[in-house]
Amino acid sequence: IIGGTAYLAYGVYEQKHPDDQFEPDPTKKNLVILGTGWGAVSLLKKLDTENYNVIVISPRNYFLFTPLLPSCTTGTVEHRSIMEPIRSILRHKKAAVKYYEAEATKIDPERKVVAIDDNSDIKGASNKTEVSYDMLVVSVGAENATFGIPGVREHSCFLKEIGDAQQIRKKIMDCVETATFKDQTPEEVERLLHMVVVGGGPTGVEFAGELQDFFDQDIKKWVPEISDKFKVTLIEALPNVLPMFSKQLIDYTESTFKEEKITIMTKTAVKKVTDKTVEAEYTGPDGKKTMQVMPYGLLVWATGNAVRPVVRDLMSQIPAQKDSRRGLAVNEYLVVQGTKDIWATGDCAVAGYAPTAQVASQEGAFLARLFNTMAKSEAIEQQIHDLSSSLNLQPGNTAEIAKEIETHERQLRRIKDIKPFHYTHQGSLAYIGSERAVADVSWLNGNFATGGGLTYLFWRSAYLSMCFSTRNRVLVVLDWLKSKAFGRDVSR
Numbered sequence: 001i002i003g004g005t006a007y008l009a010y011g012v013y014e015q016k017h018p019d020d021q022f023e024p025d026p027t028k029k030n031l032v033i034l035g036t037g038w039g040a041v042s043l044l045k046k047l048d049t050e051n052y053n054v055i056v057i058s059p060r061n062y063f064l065f066t067p068l069l070p071s072c073t074t075g076t077v078e079h080r081s082i083m084e085p086i087r088s089i090l091r092h093k094k095a096a097v098k099y100y101e102a103e104a105t106k107i108d109p110e111r112k113v114v115a116i117d118d119n120s121d122i123k124g125a126s127n128k129t130e131v132s133y134d135m136l137v138v139s140v141g142a143e144n145a146t147f148g149i150p151g152v153r154e155h156s157c158f159l160k161e162i163g164d165a166q167q168i169r170k171k172i173m174d175c176v177e178t179a180t181f182k183d184q185t186p187e188e189v190e191r192l193l194h195m196v197v198v199g200g201g202p203t204g205v206e207f208a209g210e211l212q213d214f215f216d217q218d219i220k221k222w223v224p225e226i227s228d229k230f231k232v233t234l235i236e237a238l239p240n241v242l243p244m245f246s247k248q249l250i251d252y253t254e255s256t257f258k259e260e261k262i263t264i265m266t267k268t269a270v271k272k273v274t275d276k277t278v279e280a281e282y283t284g285p286d287g288k289k290t291m292q293v294m295p296y297g298l299l300v301w302a303t304g305n306a307v308r309p310v311v312r313d314l315m316s317q318i319p320a321q322k323d324s325r326r327g328l329a330v331n332e333y334l335v336v337q338g339t340k341d342i343w344a345t346g347d348c349a350v351a352g353y354a355p356t357a358q359v360a361s362q363e364g365a366f367l368a369r370l371f372n373t374m375a376k377s378e379a380i381e382q383q384i385h386d387l388s389s390s391l392n393l394q395p396g397n398t399a400e401i402a403k404e405i406e407t408h409e410r411q412l413r414r415i416k417d418i419k420p421f422h423y424t425h426q427g428s429l430a431y432i433g434s435e436r437a438v439a440d441v442s443w444l445n446g447n448f449a450t451g452g453g454l455t456y457l458f459w460r461s462a463y464l465s466m467c468f469s470t471r472n473r474v475l476v477v478l479d480w481l482k483s484k485a486f487g488r489d490v491s492r
């Protein structure tokens with residue numbers, strides 16, 4: 001069966017070779033897409049690339065299936081299994097798409113150009129240049145929020161990119177091997193084997209669960225002398241973890257963690273990090289605050305998103321963005337407020353939804369439909385552009401603007417083919433360790449909240465079906481089988 005599946009995957013993989021990269025057609029508009037994450041890739045998947053000169057710019061030349069990133073930190077899944085090269089995604093498009101591996105360093109909405117820097121590792125090969133656009137989609141995501149807390153950037157590991165997962169995987173084993181080194185003091189052993197996770201959102205919870213699994217199922221077998229010393233602590237500032245899940249699932253997660261011997265510290269906010277300690281403030285039921293200093297070996301920081309510098313810079317150039325804090329405020333067509341020809345999707349856009357992969361992917365698909373329809377009908381395109389510019393009038397006379405917006409909304413509704421973006425929440429899923437998961441799923445007009453072993457199988461099959469390609473799916477299944485049969489690889 002495996003041989004057959006591999007052959008099938010190989011067939012799918014081999015079926016198309018990339019066309020030459022295009023020479024821009026002067027009769028078509030330049031559509032520049034920044035990013036290769038959920039928003040950008042879902043747009044590219046459905047976009048009819050024959051209608052535009054499409055240029056993709058991203059420092060990461062692959063799409064990363066982020067829901068399985070916590071599994072990479074322990075080797076349950078290998079990192080290459082959840083990466084899909086952007087070149088392989090683009091070769092399936094009808095018309096060739098240009099790709100530049102570079103970081104967008106500045107967007108100039110006046111001159112309609114994006115400054116890019118390829119940050120090449122090849123000595124003397126680094127290039128800085130500009131790319132001009134007629135239409136721009138900003139899908140650059142977000143960076144890790146540190147809230148300016150001292151020591152976080154210098155001493156903790158984040159969990160956003162493949163490099164972060166690889167760093168964590170090495171660090172776990174470094175702590176284990178160093179703790180078992182000759183003549184270590186008991187205090188140092190305890191410190192090295194204390195794994196601290198800050199942030200009780202899904203990233204922190206999934207990572208804590210995976211880490212405890214790694215210890216219980218593998219490390220303990222190979223390094224039995226540390227059995228009673230390895231400890232995972234999850235620190236959360238709010239009164240409970242996973243605030244987006246129902247009360248029942250929060251309780252289930254907390255009791256599962258208790259069984260797994262993961263310590264949860266809620267109402268505890270980290271205030272300072274040093275190379276060996278975390279300083280956190282606990283707020284008691286009477287409101288009394290106490291400081292605690294915890295030595296750690298590994299510190300993983302998962303406290304959510306912050307705006308990237310290139311996005312912050314763009315916001316500072318657009319007066320209509322002055323009140324937006326969390327990213328580029330967009331209208332219901334995902335047009336960046338205060339602009340006519342810039343759209344934003346995913347974690348860098350503020351559209352009124354949580355910054356999740358599900359939202360970004362639906363936004364990307366929406367933009368693809370929008371751009372396809374725009375290209376098909378010149379008349380509709382003209383209408384949309386006019387409407388977007390009127391909708392993005394700078395703040396001033398609010399009553400007049402509100403009235404105008406209302407008129408435009410009525411007009412928009414009349415354009416049957418392009419309805420405003422509407423997000424359909426399909427539910428939330430999270431792995432919580434020891435082969436259990438929690439799921440809040442909207443299905444058949446009902447909401448289902450479940451947790452446990454069966455939910456874990458559902459979690460696995462849902463994530464598998466969401467993987468980008470057949471190749472990814474086959475590799476992930478093989479990784480699961482491999483880690484089950486032989487245990488996770490504990491080499492550094």
Ligand code: NAD
Binds near residue numbers: 199204235244269428
């Ligand atoms: P998050 O924003 O969901 O959670 C971060 C948590 O860190 C918050 O609960 C916050 O109270 C806490 N925090 C902040 N500062 C702190 C401090 N100094 N000390 C202690 N705690 C502190 O972040 P995330 O988990 O990275 O998720 C980001 C987004 O991605 C969310 O929208 C989330 O829903 C989504 N996501 C979803 C899944 C899933 O559905 N399985 C997985 C990963 C991420």
